[in-house]
């Protein structure tokens with residue numbers, strides 16, 4: 129088993145903004161061992177009062193859209209031009225690529241990876257979506273306690289992980305390609321609806337014109353969605369991470385969102401709602417895990433599944449049969 133320290137060690141190191149301490153604390157919260165969980169929860173509880181003061185930004189888009197290159201350029205702007213400490217985390221439950229997509233392509237983030245103002249942490253490998261989201265959610269708190277003022281959470285735009293990332297961030301950025309075909313490139317309407325901004329990537333060279341057209345199209349598409357109670361109207365921007373154009377404007381947009389929502393109560397209320405979401409989500413997940421781990425469920429379920437499939441038994445009756453034992 130990996131080396132463990134008393135809770136006070138992690139708390140002190142985090143509050144001293146020590147990177148090694150942060151890495152060790154994240155490794156601990158990624159563990160599923162019951163003794164580690166207890167220690168992890170104690171640490172999080174203690175640093176909670178020192179968390180919350182960052183801007184949490186979700187970044188998503190289909191594979192190849194340019195997320196890593198964008199994070200490198202955008203992150204360099206945040207750390208080098210704005211002098212803000214940045215943490216980059218990921219929710220990537222599918223990732224088997226050398227322990228996570230972020231480090232897998234370290235070459236695309238060369239600058240950030242070697243930057244003292246930036247901290248990059250890949251998604252824990254080989255875990256379920258529920259496991260990865262819990263770790264990332266807790267890592268946000270640890271990074272904030274360790275003095276990070278901006279947090280990017282990257283995810284791949286292909287499934288449920290966007291919803292989870294949307295539930296842990298203040299601002300949600302969707303990266304899109306221009307002219308890569310309709311159907312919004314397999315991005316589901318629900319994901320578009322979550323976006324606070326759509327960023328059209330690779331707006332350089334021969335792509336420039338297409339990017340401008342796409343911008344107008346997406347702006348129209350976003351207008352059709354119901355307006356958010358925040359009063360924010362989702363924006364579309366274009367950028368080139370390679371030529372470093374449009375990057376500064378995206379940060380300015382983010383700042384105008386933050387000042388708009390902090391001007392009233394929306395910013396804080398959204399975070400409170402998210403906390404409640406994680407409370408309920410954790411309870412739901414725990415009950416589900418316990419239910420499916422039960423011996424009687426494990427033995428009876430396969431047989432009931434067959435009967436339901438063949439029409440011998442009614443689905444609700446079969447479910448009731450299993451559930452009545454837990455009441």
Ligand SMILES: Nc1nc2c(ncn2[C@@H]2O[C@H](COP(=O)(O)OP(=O)(O)OP(=O)(O)O)[C@@H](O)[C@H]2O)c(=O)[nH]1
Nearest residue numbers: 190191192193194195196197198229330368369370
């Ligand atoms: N011309 C141009 N190419 C870009 C730009 N950004 C990224 N690319 C290229 O697009 C390809 C994919 O970029 P990545 O940053 O790896 O994309 P990704 O979304 O992280 O991809 P996955 O990690 O596979 O999901 C690479 O070949 C990049 O060099 C850009 O601004 N302009």
Ligand SMILES: [Mg+2]
Nearest residue numbers: 195196229233
């Ligand atoms: Mg990538």
